[in-house]
Amino acid sequence: MGSILVIKSSAGGAASVSNKLVDQLVARLQAERPELKVVERDLDREPVPHLSSATMAGIGRPAPETEAAKPTRALSDALVAELQEAEILVIGAPMYNFGIASTLKSWFDHVLRAGVTFQYGPNGPEGLVAAKPVIVIETRGGAYSEGPAAVLDSQEPHLRTMLGFMGLRDVDFVRVEKLAMAAQEQIAAAVERIGALRPGALAKAA
Template sequence: MSILLVTSSPRGAASHSTRVANPLPHIDPDYSTGIYTPAEARTQRQAEVVGVSDTVLDELFAADTVILATGFINFNISSTLKSWVDHVARSGKTFAYGDAGPKGLVTGKKVYIVLASGGIYSEGAAVQFDHAIPYLRSVLGFLGMTDVEVIRIEGVGMGADAVAAALAKASTKVDAIVAATGSAERVAAAA
């Protein structure tokens, strides 16, 4: 089994999502033009930035399981994880358009989203502010990845007891996933 772990927290070692689960450069004009330029006609810079994307695509297609670990930042995912999405969402590579509309080309993957947040966004009045999970489910589904499970680490901004409780709850969920899949490896062991 091949596991791809994408960590994206800007908090480094202090990250709660990374505890349970290499930043990519943000896309730029050289990337945006380079992906539509034939390889032999790309500038050196275009070749470099498209090469980063090609490497990320190779990792994605090689993986059986994908773990996306991110913090909840301003009601959405981190810009680092958004960069990963931008690098893998490529027409003709991970999705294509046909007579029936768009078709995801990345299929047969199990995806786990590990989302750490200072508050509680899975229930109550704050649910409406969670743009991270709906966005990720939409973009992953567009790419063909529809088997998505969410592991939340919520309330970590509410004190040390809340952090301990959130990590324990997430670990229990990870253990249940491992038990259900019969896998000897923990999902979080990839971290």
């Protein structure tokens, strides 16, 4: 059975806007594709370990060299398997200090593995993850998609780069900005955009 892989990275708890919008999106995806199971990773509740000498011993080499490194490799293998098996990938990505949450970066650190999710060919890096629609819910307190603050946005370019490196280039970004200024209006607009995701990720997944 295929799946919808859901990655949440908000540190906002019950008040998280990105988590609420992700839940609404997933409910719509399930209505469209009831045969797909939902696999969720909430990185706030169950964080993936950050990079360290210990984690690198498990994921940074062809094979773990010590017993202590084997659990890290097992986790990385499980995360990669979830990504490869998914038919749709949904990521909730709030902006923190102009970039993504460190917990989300840690998830990428565990799935971006040479020879597993990407490789270097004669023409440069090649993605090894099966093509699939990706929907990213980006929430931001300010406005960074245009204007003078756009140069401060390292969130979306970073996500595009890491996803593209694995071969995932069919990405829809739902930007929800100005939440510190006009939250309710922006959330309402985001809900409308999620409802209008066609002929985008929903159609491509059908």
